[in-house]
Amino acid sequence: MLALPAAVFACLLFLVPVMIxxxxxxxxxxxxxxxxxxxxxAKPLNRTVFLRTLKLGVLVAGxxxxxxxxxxxxxxxLPARTRGGVFGxxxxxxxxxPVARTYAWIVIxxxxxxxNNAIVGLGLSDTxxxxxxxxxxxxxGLLQLFLPLMIISLVSAMENIPRDAIPAARVxxxxxxxxxxxxxxxxxxxxxxxGGTLVFTGALTAYITPAILGGSKVLMLETxxxxxxNVANDFVSASVIAMILIVMSFSANLVLxxxxxxxx
Amino acid sequence: MKTxxxxxxxxxxxxxxxHAEKTLTISVYAFAQDEYKQAxxxxxxxxxxxTLVVETGNSVERxxxxxxxxxxxxxxxxxxxxxxxxxxxxxxxIAPLDPADLSSxxxxxxxxxxxxxxxxxxGYTFYASSIVYRTDLxxxxxxxxxxxxDVAGRVALPNxxxxxxxxxxxxxxxxxxxxxxxxxxxxxxIGEHADDVVTFYSRSSELVQLMNQQEVIAAPVGxxxxxxxxxxxxxxxxADLAEGQAGGMNVMVMTKDNGHEDLALQFMDYWLxxxxxxxxxxAMIDSPANKEVTVxxxxxxxxxxGADVINALNIMPARSVIDNREAWVEQWNTQVxx
Numbered sequence: 001m002l003a004l005p006a007a008v009f010a011c012l013l014f015l016v017p018v019m020i021x022x023x024x025x026x027x028x029x030x031x032x033x034x035x036x037x038x039x040x041x042a043k044p045l046n047r048t049v050f051l052r053t054l055k056l057g058v059l060v061a062g063x064x065x066x067x068x069x070x071x072x073x074x075x076x077x078l079p080a081r082t083r084g085g086v087f088g089x090x091x092x093x094x095x096x097x098p099v100a101r102t103y104a105w106i107v108i109x110x111x112x113x114x115x116n117n118a119i120v121g122l123g124l125s126d127t128x129x130x131x132x133x134x135x136x137x138x139x140x141g142l143l144q145l146f147l148p149l150m151i152i153s154l155v156s157a158m159e160n161i162p163r164d165a166i167p168a169a170r171v172x173x174x175x176x177x178x179x180x181x182x183x184x185x186x187x188x189x190x191x192x193x194x195g196g197t198l199v200f201t202g203a204l205t206a207y208i209t210p211a212i213l214g215g216s217k218v219l220m221l222e223t224x225x226x227x228x229x230n231v232a233n234d235f236v237s238a239s240v241i242a243m244i245l246i247v248m249s250f251s252a253n254l255v256l257x258x259x260x261x262x263x264x
Numbered sequence: 265m266k267t268x269x270x271x272x273x274x275x276x277x278x279x280x281x282x283h284a285e286k287t288l289t290i291s292v293y294a295f296a297q298d299e300y301k302q303a304x305x306x307x308x309x310x311x312x313x314x315t316l317v318v319e320t321g322n323s324v325e326r327x328x329x330x331x332x333x334x335x336x337x338x339x340x341x342x343x344x345x346x347x348x349x350x351x352x353x354x355x356x357x358i359a360p361l362d363p364a365d366l367s368s369x370x371x372x373x374x375x376x377x378x379x380x381x382x383x384x385x386x387g388y389t390f391y392a393s394s395i396v397y398r399t400d401l402x403x404x405x406x407x408x409x410x411x412x413x414d415v416a417g418r419v420a421l422p423n424x425x426x427x428x429x430x431x432x433x434x435x436x437x438x439x440x441x442x443x444x445x446x447x448x449x450x451x452x453x454i455g456e457h458a459d460d461v462v463t464f465y466s467r468s469s470e471l472v473q474l475m476n477q478q479e480v481i482a483a484p485v486g487x488x489x490x491x492x493x494x495x496x497x498x499x500x501x502x503a504d505l506a507e508g509q510a511g512g513m514n515v516m517v518m519t520k521d522n523g524h525e526d527l528a529l530q531f532m533d534y535w536l537x538x539x540x541x542x543x544x545x546x547a548m549i550d551s552p553a554n555k556e557v558t559v560x561x562x563x564x565x566x567x568x569x570g571a572d573v574i575n576a577l578n579i580m581p582a583r584s585v586i587d588n589r590e591a592w593v594e595q596w597n598t599q600v601x602x
Contacts, residue, residue: 045597110477130417132479133463215463215470216423216601231425232593233324 022246025239036240046224050244053204053221056135057248060142061150061200067143068150068195069184075151076158090151098145102209105141106132109213133217141209146202150195157191158184189260196256201249221245286314288527291330291342293514294320296549303543308534314527323348330357330519337522341531343388345427346379346582347589349515353384354586358517360384365529368536368554373574376513376553380582385515388535389550392568392577393431393510395503396475396493397482404482404503407432408439411453416460420471420483423464424451424596431510432484433592434580438507445584447592455599464600468492475500484510487568491548511568511577513553545569 028035040046075086093101107113109131116128131137169179210220225241228234297320305316327348330339334357352358360383363369369377376387397404402414410419422428434444462480465471468489474480476496493500518528534540541554551568559569568574
């Protein structure tokens, strides 16, 4: 009964505007065309930005998965009394504005920040190393921004692993590597797909963090999109970039689902 | 009873219709709107007995709106950079201004009277641009010092897509012995030094934190932003450069066939008057284009103020920016941003 109004609401306020916007990506001089995509990928800067965005998205999602599994495993094995508190600490950053969290990295990674103080203090370099406005800075900022989403997804998946499965495998002589690949990973693949998609998509579409920590020296697709709209008033290129981001996000979800199903 | 109610209703309708006739829609930068309301908008509404509708946004958004509504203008008057005003003039979207309609016209500095030609715009504020630098760490005497070894790895430059970008390129070209018109060699030189540049910033507000964190020790800055730097705990100075200061101007334009031409001209004239330009200068919102404005030394310190300063500014011709911007951005993206 309520499905129809919800569908109409979603169509009118979400689907139709998105389709209108994205149709711009297939129009050139009033007719349907793929020329916008040809023009976009013909420019070396755009290709560099596309590959950089893909690379950082994969790196952030991959690293978040590694750290996420370790963190989730520790959290689900904590006593029930402390588990809630630690889980709350994981969720806490999500309640803080991404702008504030990103600006904190400027202080941490600056010439006089704690990282550079440690590098110089330990004698690893005579002078502070430039960390801001580099791919490393953007990677760290994005990882810190989206890691909680991966941990939350994996914790809820790991809570469904039968409590005796891992001790039983260990008793039967399985190494920790075998336990991970033959028990934990297969039983948490749904959580990994959800977490991986959220983190990868978030890293692709984040604007504030790449803009502040990367600036124009580390352009990503989202910051390039902003430039095309707000500097050049070029809605065709902006629509092309939006379409590429959507395709990348859906592709990531499909690839992760395929990988997950291939293991069973 | 019904007749009385109908008459009252009709009266209200006529009154609101009359009031609606006296509405002026202006399109301005989003910056300092509370101060502008106090210094300009509210006093003007009292004088004109009209309603001022203020629309704000960045230049691209505001220009797009003017262009999209060219047949039936929804904006009557706008303030823009000289190059954006010239771009609208080229598209036939703005109307010429008759100096006879502006009583303050003769009080303006000559550069502000007809900045883009054919009386299509009139300047209302100037801004100088120089280099802000750390006096305890480096000496900056020339625009060319921005690419020197003393500041390598600790200098920030404006992105070419912003207002400060082309101005900095022009001055770097002049420092290298050029005329400041062909910027391709300068862009190539910056490309060779790209790794020495901390970042290519879009807004001077980004620089305040970078300088306070000692990440950046020298960068080109507009005079309108100087007040944010001069109160820093660090020894920062406004450089006195061999090639002089770069400069720019913002202008007022009136859209074509908007139907509110008289009111728009009245508003522009009021804004350019000595009274309002003084009020705006004293509030340190914008530097005056009216040469009769006088302010204290303390206020002048924060402005682009006085005939000596304004007449010596290196102002880039708007036509040069329009004709070359696309090629500059393309070369910049290929050689500098990479």
